[in-house]
Amino acid sequence: MTVWDLLVGQSSVVERLQLAAADAGKIPAGPGMTHAWLVTGPPGSGRSSAAGAFAAALMCSAGGCGECDECVAVSKGSHPDVEVVRPEGVTYKTADARALVSRAAIAPSRGRWHVIVIEDADRLTETANNVLLKAIEEPPPRAVWLLCTPSVEDVLPTIRSRCRHIMLRTPSPAEVTDYLVTKMGISEQTARFAANAAQGHVGRAKALARDESARQRRRDVLSIPSELVDLGSCMAAAQKIVSAAKEDAVSITGPIDERERADLLLAWGEGAQGKGLRGGVRGVKGALKELEDRQKSRRTRTERDQLDRALIDLLGFYRDVLAVQLGAVESDDAGLINEEMAVEVRGQAAAGSAVETLQRVNAIERARLALEASVAPALAMESLTIDLRRPSLRGARL
Ligand SMILES: [Zn+2]
Numbered sequence: 001m002t003v004w005d006l007l008v009g010q011s012s013v014v015e016r017l018q019l020a021a022a023d024a025g026k027i028p029a030g031p032g033m034t035h036a037w038l039v040t041g042p043p044g045s046g047r048s049s050a051a052g053a054f055a056a057a058l059m060c061s062a063g064g065c066g067e068c069d070e071c072v073a074v075s076k077g078s079h080p081d082v083e084v085v086r087p088e089g090v091t092y093k094t095a096d097a098r099a100l101v102s103r104a105a106i107a108p109s110r111g112r113w114h115v116i117v118i119e120d121a122d123r124l125t126e127t128a129n130n131v132l133l134k135a136i137e138e139p140p141p142r143a144v145w146l147l148c149t150p151s152v153e154d155v156l157p158t159i160r161s162r163c164r165h166i167m168l169r170t171p172s173p174a175e176v177t178d179y180l181v182t183k184m185g186i187s188e189q190t191a192r193f194a195a196n197a198a199q200g201h202v203g204r205a206k207a208l209a210r211d212e213s214a215r216q217r218r219r220d221v222l223s224i225p226s227e228l229v230d231l232g233s234c235m236a237a238a239q240k241i242v243s244a245a246k247e248d249a250v251s252i253t254g255p256i257d258e259r260e261r262a263d264l265l266l267a268w269g270e271g272a273q274g275k276g277l278r279g280g281v282r283g284v285k286g287a288l289k290e291l292e293d294r295q296k297s298r299r300t301r302t303e304r305d306q307l308d309r310a311l312i313d314l315l316g317f318y319r320d321v322l323a324v325q326l327g328a329v330e331s332d333d334a335g336l337i338n339e340e341m342a343v344e345v346r347g348q349a350a351a352g353s354a355v356e357t358l359q360r361v362n363a364i365e366r367a368r369l370a371l372e373a374s375v376a377p378a379l380a381m382e383s384l385t386i387d388l389r390r391p392s393l394r395g396a397r398l
Contacts, residue, residue: 001183003053003064003071007046008179008202009171016166017050021057021064024113034164035139038121038155039148041168043305044201047148048084048119050168055082055115058144070111078263081108084117086298092118097128101135104143113144121147122154129156136162170200180209196337199316204309211251217244219341221310222317225360226344228389238381245306245377253302257295264291307377311364311384317341317348318364322357324349352391359391 023030056074057064073079108114173195180191186209198205207214224237268284316337323329333342367384
């Protein structure tokens, strides 16, 4: 598998990046290559995969074979010339941006380019943006900046205008199904279910295709609309959504945490002896603490992401309910996002009106905004389940 195989339904992007990587290998570099790139696309479309594939292709003598030492090191996150940064807290601070800019000036140690991937570049504060702008305007000769954001509006226009834009699109269910079957060996039926349920989010589709417990948690969330009969059940349902997101987050970050911990212990050389031991133990303790803090903040962020996924699943459910209420679904349930939940969907459709369904959709959107504004998840979910039980026009945008 080459590094490009991870990108689903993005053939034109792959073509451009392959050309850029080929031009980057010429002396002087050809016109397909440049120092600053803005990679945009909806969540799950593969922004990080695209940036990672391009970074590997710039290191690999075969343009991203996926198998050589360079490609493997980039995919493991251990290549010395490829740095991937994510915000530690909610935003990138000015000091983070300054440190990044000074590291970018360091010449690459193995290859020709020093690649810096900034994930969630929409979380750069304005000052951090400005610090970065200077570095992008006058890039060190070997530096390549890859900024990943959901959309072009997420970075300052001054930065945007200096970057070449790579726009990923939401892959179709058919493309995701094909990927799951041919690249991951998933059965056709499971692949189709996962692709439909994930609505274009490739990572989510993979998790649903591979992991029965992820499928179960999804079913649990989608059965919530039928369970909201009184206040007690609303509270229980809210708790269920929050716990499902927590479990999803642990199953995503757990294996990464373990690998990082093992790598760190290895790097510090377990089994140091004699004089070096005490300093070594102190050093390793500090490094472990730092790693654990970083992992904790990643877990919290992943929990929020998973909570949002659950809400998107619920939106898909009510989209199905609405489609049934408006008579847009055939009697064989073809065209439903949640075909396997057809009984529940039809039950909800019969129990209420289309206007109520739209009000419930609005309630979910309000909950997503609340989470984005860092409202405590349990509170936001309780308010949501109460609104789902008795929809009202509160804050509706009908
Ligand atoms: Zn390679």
